[in-house]
Amino acid sequence: MLTISRGVVHFGVQIRTVYFQKEGVFYFARRVPADLLHYYSSDKISYSLRTRSSSVATARAIQAACKLDEYWFHLRSQEANIPGKHLLRASVTKQDSGRVTGPVTSDVLKLSEAVVTYLRLKGQGKAPTFHRAAERSCGYVIDVCGDRPLDGYTKADANAFRDALVERGLAGSSMTRVFGTVRSVFNFAVNEEGLTLINPFSNVYYDREAGVSDRVTISVAEIRKVQQKCYEIDDELRWLVALVSDTGMRLAEAAGLLCKDIERQTDGQLVVHIRPHPWRRLKTRGSQRIVPLVGAATWAAQRILESRAIGEVAFPRYNRNGSTNANSASAALNKWLRPMVAKGVSMHSFRHAMRDRLREVECPSDVVDQIGGWQTEGVGNSYGQGYPVNVLSKWLIEVEKRVHGA
Incomplete structure (x- = not known):
């Protein structure tokens, strides 16, 4: 196994990017900072870079490291003791014909927050596979479409998500499971928040028989x-x-x-x-x-x-x-x-x-x-x-x- 380290300057900070080679394929590896461990289920992020080329692996690893640092900066800024923090995501209401209406669009949960809500309320006593399925399936959506408020996703996003799953080579049965999990998380969070939204991940067309082989019996x-x-x-x-x-x-x-x-x-x-x-x-x-x-x-x-x-x-x-x-x-x-x-x-x-x-x-x-x-x-x-x-x-x-x- 070959382990390679690279340094890159990003936002004026030296980032140490590590990736390793296993059976000819390069993998990205990065330790989660100690102050952010409570956001993660593991202390290490590791996944395949899907290449055997050292130069391509370097570029992809640096890109991943930069994205992580930006995201970690965002997480730390949320926890920072900044002026006016108590006013963020306040329950904003407006007067409409003498009635008080619900929260405005900016207060709608993001998909990542919807997953947390879903697992907190529905994941009690469930197997680890239940938690992994929700995190992995919605993580695919975030990778393709970004982490948006639930009312920010469109049918075009759902179709782009479908195309990305097809490109990954997922069988029709696997896509059905992924879409089913995403729909469940989305619908549950919408109901919990009392929102009126059409789930864009419903009724997405794809070939459900693609890549599905018949179960083989034994004589x-x-x-x-x-x-x-x-x-x-x-x-x-x-x-x-x-x-x-x-x-x-x-x-x-x-x-x-x-x-x-x-x-x-x-x-x-x-x-x-x-x-x-x-x-x-x-x-x-x-x-x-x-x-x-x-x-x-x-x-x-x-x-x-x-x-x-x-x-x-x-x-x-x-x-x-x-x-x-x-x-x-x-x-x-x-x-x-x-x-x-x-x-x-x-x-x-x-x-x-x-x-x-x-x-x-x-x-x-x-x-x-x-x-x-x-x-x-x-x-x-x-x-x-x-x-x-x-x-x-x-x-x-x-x-x-x-x-x-x-």
């Missing part, structure tokens, strides 16, 4: 091959693969389990209770369920219970610092799977396969939904407690027979 033969490898290696990572392979659980659901979530019933049947934990939330309310364990999932559960204390997490490797790192688990396990399966198959393919495997044994769709934690349509399905464990177990046993050709 029964591949499932059998992967499970056999799990039995042979017999370690924590393979227990996780085996547990997912015969339950169709989401990887995060399995990775965030406690040992006491695995329970043996009076008839000897092992089941897993999928429920929310402080370190791992569930995707939907319907995701909370009980799943009977069969086949490789039973073997994995037994190995976990033999190796861990009842109060421990089932997979300590992926549960540190108070959160479940499902992304890390996905990366490691997908890399291990790749040589054994068809192109495009991933850990999530087991979930798709489970739905197909249940269809093959003509399992009723509402039973399928309960096993996988999928949303079942219709008001009637919200009544009652669902199917008992022995009914779910019957269908999963039928599925397991197909794997071993019984």
Whole structure:
């Protein structure tokens, strides 16, 4: 790794710009000043300069450093004890036919302030990914269009933002998530402020199918091959693969389990209770369920219970610092799977396969939904407690027979 420092004079001040080279690509790096750390979630700003050219990297790094210094100057000036500061952003009103109207345009929140408001009120108890999504998505808007008051954005800005995302190579599904987050932040802040604004980031056209590939399932033969490898290696990572392979659980659901979530019933049947934990939330309310364990999932559960204390997490490797790192688990396990399966198959393919495997044994769709934690349509399905464990177990046993050709 090559680290390079450059000095440039900006506003009469010598700026030290640092960037480094990793695998041929240059990256910008700058420490956040101690007096401004409370504005940031990290003490270091680092990102790719998207070039392998030293001269281009130097120019881009200096430009980034200058922008940062200007912004930091702005932040410090806001905190400075300047004359008349108590009058800034005062609640200015005007008389209109004897009525007092609301704040004038200059008092409208900027997008960066809207993000803070959104996360302060809606981010309580939410996963770090919720916070990162809001900050990252709105950060893209600010990079392209600037940090403006909410009433300063236009449809032309939204279209320019769309074009910038397309240029970055984002797939249609990723653009949908980004636009959805930006719209949510914008609408929430507008409602909180009591403003009457049309959200320019609504109804923006783009190709939602662009770059989106179909989810690839995994064949029964591949499932059998992967499970056999799990039995042979017999370690924590393979227990996780085996547990997912015969339950169709989401990887995060399995990775965030406690040992006491695995329970043996009076008839000897092992089941897993999928429920929310402080370190791992569930995707939907319907995701909370009980799943009977069969086949490789039973073997994995037994190995976990033999190796861990009842109060421990089932997979300590992926549960540190108070959160479940499902992304890390996905990366490691997908890399291990790749040589054994068809192109495009991933850990999530087991979930798709489970739905197909249940269809093959003509399992009723509402039973399928309960096993996988999928949303079942219709008001009637919200009544009652669902199917008992022995009914779910019957269908999963039928599925397991197909794997071993019984």
